[in-house]
Amino acid sequence: MLPSLLRARSTVVWAVLVVATLVSWAVGSEHGAGSLIAIVVLGVAMAKVRFVGLDFMELRHAPLLLRAMFEFYCIALWCVLAGMYWWL
Numbered sequence: 001m002l003p004s005l006l007r008a009r010s011t012v013v014w015a016v017l018v019v020a021t022l023v024s025w026a027v028g029s030e031h032g033a034g035s036l037i038a039i040v041v042l043g044v045a046m047a048k049v050r051f052v053g054l055d056f057m058e059l060r061h062a063p064l065l066l067r068a069m070f071e072f073y074c075i076a077l078w079c080v081l082a083g084m085y086w087w088l
Contacts (some may be wrong), residue, residue: 013055020044039082043058 005011028041031056050071054060 010055013051017048017051020048038085042085043078043082045079046074048075050074 024041024044027037053070053074054067059067062070
């Protein structure tokens with residue numbers, strides 16, 4: 001049972017999400033506001049949102065229009081947040 005659990009895509013994605021969280025926390029906590037690192041951390045957060053949507057909300061096998069809308073949402077949200085952070 002354990003080897004099949006370790007080979008499951010959801011387990012691998014979960015591990016990547018945990019590592020991405022730890023790395024973004026470690027990198028983001030060392031830099032002040034206004035740095036480019038904050039925008040990179042926002043990018044990591046959007047990648048995590050994408051992984052959760054595709055793998056845990058099963059949008060990976062959703063109809064093409066729904067998946068395209070989700071992908072666009074992830075890109076647009078990162079652009080808006082990064083733009084607000086950069087200019088405000």
